[in-house]
Amino acid sequence: MNQNKAVTTLQDIIRIPSVNDREHDVAQYIQGLLAEYGINSELVEYQPGRSNLVAELKGTEDGKILVFSGHMDVVAAGDPVDWTYPPFDAHIEDDRMYGRGTTDMKAGVMALVWAMIRLKEDAVAFKGTLRLVLTVGEEIGMYGSKQMTELGYVDDADAILIAEPSGPDQVIYAHRGSLQYQVIAKGKAAHSSTPENGIDALQLIVDYIQESNRRFAEALPHKVNPDMGASFNVNTVIQGGDQINSVAGQVTLSANARTVPEFSNDEIIAIIEDVMAELSSETTGQLELNVLQNNPPAAGGHDSALVQAIRQATGRDIPATVLAGATDASNFGRVEKPHDLAIFGPGVFNLAHALDEYVSVSEYLEFIDIFTESAKAYLV
Numbered sequence: 001m002n003q004n005k006a007v008t009t010l011q012d013i014i015r016i017p018s019v020n021d022r023e024h025d026v027a028q029y030i031q032g033l034l035a036e037y038g039i040n041s042e043l044v045e046y047q048p049g050r051s052n053l054v055a056e057l058k059g060t061e062d063g064k065i066l067v068f069s070g071h072m073d074v075v076a077a078g079d080p081v082d083w084t085y086p087p088f089d090a091h092i093e094d095d096r097m098y099g100r101g102t103t104d105m106k107a108g109v110m111a112l113v114w115a116m117i118r119l120k121e122d123a124v125a126f127k128g129t130l131r132l133v134l135t136v137g138e139e140i141g142m143y144g145s146k147q148m149t150e151l152g153y154v155d156d157a158d159a160i161l162i163a164e165p166s167g168p169d170q171v172i173y174a175h176r177g178s179l180q181y182q183v184i185a186k187g188k189a190a191h192s193s194t195p196e197n198g199i200d201a202l203q204l205i206v207d208y209i210q211e212s213n214r215r216f217a218e219a220l221p222h223k224v225n226p227d228m229g230a231s232f233n234v235n236t237v238i239q240g241g242d243q244i245n246s247v248a249g250q251v252t253l254s255a256n257a258r259t260v261p262e263f264s265n266d267e268i269i270a271i272i273e274d275v276m277a278e279l280s281s282e283t284t285g286q287l288e289l290n291v292l293q294n295n296p297p298a299a300g301g302h303d304s305a306l307v308q309a310i311r312q313a314t315g316r317d318i319p320a321t322v323l324a325g326a327t328d329a330s331n332f333g334r335v336e337k338p339h340d341l342a343i344f345g346p347g348v349f350n351l352a353h354a355l356d357e358y359v360s361v362s363e364y365l366e367f368i369d370i371f372t373e374s375a376k377a378y379l380v
């Protein structure tokens with residue numbers, strides 16, 4: 001493998017501004033690169049301009065199925081003027097490549113691609129299957145991983161490695177789920193001089209917040225994950241009311257719960273629905289639930305065969321840790337067959353979505369080695 005080419009191909013995909021769109025261009029570029037080395041791949045369209053990619057390498061005999069995964073979309077760059085180097089130039093200064101998506105997570109994606117190429121190029125003998133699954137729209141809604149899971153691309157996986165930025169010194173084996181929802185209070189607007197003619201939706205939401213907070217505080221601390229702690233809920237936005245001299249006819253509360261396997265998204269929803277039913281009535285108004293995003297927590301075991309393979313590949317006993325945010329692993333975890341999970345890739349988590357995002361070029365190259373060796377160590 002040519003190291004310069006590994007760097008320039010990463011620059012090439014950074015220069016495709018796949019801001020919640022245009023993943024097709026990234027996928028097509030990677031398809032061309034894989035084809036140069038005799039690896040066939042398939043593009044799975046999510047919608048025009050947005051395609052997931054799947055490629056497979058088969059070993060010399062049957063064995064386990066290892067999925068390498070990453071997302072090809074990036075978040076918006078904000079005002080380019082605020083960046084030291086333009087966000088889609090992939091400018092290299094010393095050991096750092098700057099640009100939107102360097103850390104989150106095109107360096108991870110390209111390191112997986114190059115590890116696959118190297119296994120093929122070096123004709124490494126392994127058992128089983130290495131499958132590359134690259135997704136669209138992870139940053140907003142995780143559309144790609146949802147689609148690929150529904151289409152069965154991870155049904156048979158024994159292990160999934162997602163190359164989100166962890167850096168080389170830890171491997172993440174579990175993360176919280178995320179439930180985004182709205183509770184809508186529907187009352188009846190009336191002149192504030194005659195409130196008895198209306199139904200106060202604002203008061204209903206206040207009552208809902210108080211009662212749901214009380215119920216969450218009572219229930220959540222009893223079912224705790226040893227590494228991640230308890231599930232929790234944060235009320236984030238209130239919108240409602242029309243004007244200062246009217247009783248509010250409708251108020252919407254938005255909230256985001258962050259969950260652990262021990263207290264699931266469904267159990268949170270059950271509490272919400274219970275409180276809603278308790279407070280809704282002809283005289284107090286009606287509460288409705290609107291679930292916007294329902295991503296379960298992901299967990300794979302902190303000492304799984306995949307985590308051990310990664311430790312073997314790094315030659316170090318790196319710690320297995322947990323992550324507060326959600327990844328595509330939430331959707332992959334919906335399949336019936338349990339799988340090992342590792343979230344492990346080049347980059348610095350705190351630089352994700354930040355100004356002047358960068359990745360260390362040497363760390364990116366190091367991860368190509370680590371991914372190659374991890375696949376070899378796992379697929380035995």
Ligand SMILES: [Zn+2]
Pocket residue numbers: 071104105138164
């Ligand atoms: Zn990411």
